[in-house]
């Protein structure tokens with residue numbers, strides 16, 4: 126978890142990379158997409174979204190938010206009610222062949238065949254997407270996912286985590302340029318999760334664009350370049366992760382005082398301070414948008430006032446804090462601009 | 475990144491993948507798939523051919539045992555085609571693996587070609603196996619072998635298309651069984667598979683002419699013995715009309731995404 130304040134320099138360097146990504150043309154562009162299911166349920170409401178080539182995009186949202194529906198529309202499994210989706214410039218309806226052949230999909234549910242072998246099923250997937258057989262590529266995919274030893278096993282004899290790998294192998298069988306991972310780490314053990322993220326990074330390095338959904342926000346925080354938050358079918362935020370955390374994240378400075386204070390001196394009223402633990406700690410909460418010079422100024426002022434401290438600690442709200450408050454803000458006030466509400470860091474000691 | 479084969483016109487690897495997948499399913503259950511029709515056919519011959527057939531006169535100049543061979547083949551081809559094709563598409567819907575086919579660059583035509591083609595292939599094979607089995611019991615002559623094959627393939631394709639529609643329409647396994655059991659089997663038995671409709675009283679004969687199966691069986695039997703209940707031209711026309719109706723239904727299904735996509 127990103128509890129510590131990361132040196133701002135690091136932000137800047139990663140920020141440049143993200144900025145470069147942003148300037149590349151969109152590999153997927155979704156405009157005014159709505160989906161109303163037959164049950165009259167509006168699963169997607171006027172979604173506008175551009176996915177940049179080569180990025181890792183994390184789509185976050187509570188259960189039933191519309192993540193899977195959005196992915197399913199782009200992949201051609203669900204027909205949109207209105208709106209258009211272009212995949213690498215190809216309309217998903219009119220030029221579905223060109224659009225779909227670029228995409229690999231790992232579905233949320235473990236939909237696998239039962240009696241086929243692992244080897245047969247990855248060959249099937251490759252053929253299905255219009256590619257000539259290529260045993261060497263499939264061997265590489267299976268080895269990357271530690272499935273090579275299992276290639277002759279029937280899928281139904283594999284464990285859940287192994288089946289998840291098989292689905293990933295199937296999605297990679299036709300060398301897609303875009304990979305959708307719908308909750309790839311649900312029900313997956315720690316080791317496989319690490320393997321999976323390592324694989325995702327390797328894929329990204331080879332130029333594959335990755336769109337993933339997850340309920341483990343720390344994963345998104347660690348992996349993603351950009352974050353989209355969807356709630357009740359509405360895309361409420363799309364931001365570079367770094368920028369999002371800077372803009373909406375709160376930081377907290379705690380000073381452990383040498384001598385407890387009875388009350389805060391008037392001279393400190395410029396800062397949003399709170400006295401904690403019977404006056405032995407001062408807590409300063411500020412958000413990423415505030416001027417960076419305010420901490421040194423605060424420390425100088427304390428020095429002038431003769432308030433000494435023996436230790437200091439900083440904390441930063443995690444993406445999870447931001448996510449929870451964004452979703453909550455939208456649910457509480459569906460018509461208010463989500464960015465106006467500033468989340469507070471949860472207590473994590 | 476390697477370039478995809480040119481699939482702008484026709485995704486032949488995709489069609490082959492589905493076709494092979496379906497035939498592999500067939501191979502896994504090879505024994506049941508072939509043993510059932512062979513056993514049933516043998517039983518029919520024991521009962522109708524030897525036990526009852528010996529007391530029946532020739533029909534249209536053909537001994538009763540030989541007369542029922544085309545009808546028996548048709549009966550199996552109907553049920554095999556329906557079962558294979560309906561199961562072939564229902565199963566992935568049921569297990570959810572259909573997502574992959576729907577997300578693949580495979581056109582509706584290619585999908586139908588692969589699924590229906592595989593189901594029809596299997597039932598044509600079954601048809602030939604029954605023909606071979608029948609040959610053990612009774613003399614079988616095929617006067618128009620090319621027409622015989624043409625009718626067999628056409629009927630197998632038609633019923634596979636019909637089965638494909640059934641597999642898309644069905645909401646549960648019972649419904650998959652429902653149509654073959656309650657519609658096709660009675661229509662086949664009443665459709666002149668085991669008798670010439672000329673043997674019926676005039677009223678029933680007229681009723682029989684509303685049964686599409688009559689035309690299929692009649693045409694197929696004509697290719698064996700050159701005798702038929704209705705003119706072979708009419709049989710062919712009816713078979714083609716049936717085929718076209720199923721095609722139109724499938725076209726509608728894909729146009730609307732009916733029960734395949736939400």
Ligand SMILES: Nc1ncnc2c1ncn2[C@@H]1O[C@H](COP(=O)(O)OP(=O)(O)OP(=O)(O)O)[C@@H](O)[C@H]1O
Pocket residue numbers: 162163164166168186187188189190191192193194195233736
């Ligand atoms: N086939 C369908 N028919 C009708 N409603 C559907 C269908 N599929 C999904 N929905 C509804 O659409 C909404 C969005 O569902 P979706 O599966 O996209 O959510 P999600 O964000 O993926 O949720 P989760 O995190 O639980 O996977 C839900 O309210 C769901 O009940």
Ligand SMILES: [Mg+2]
Pocket residue numbers: 192193194233307
């Ligand atoms: Mg989902």
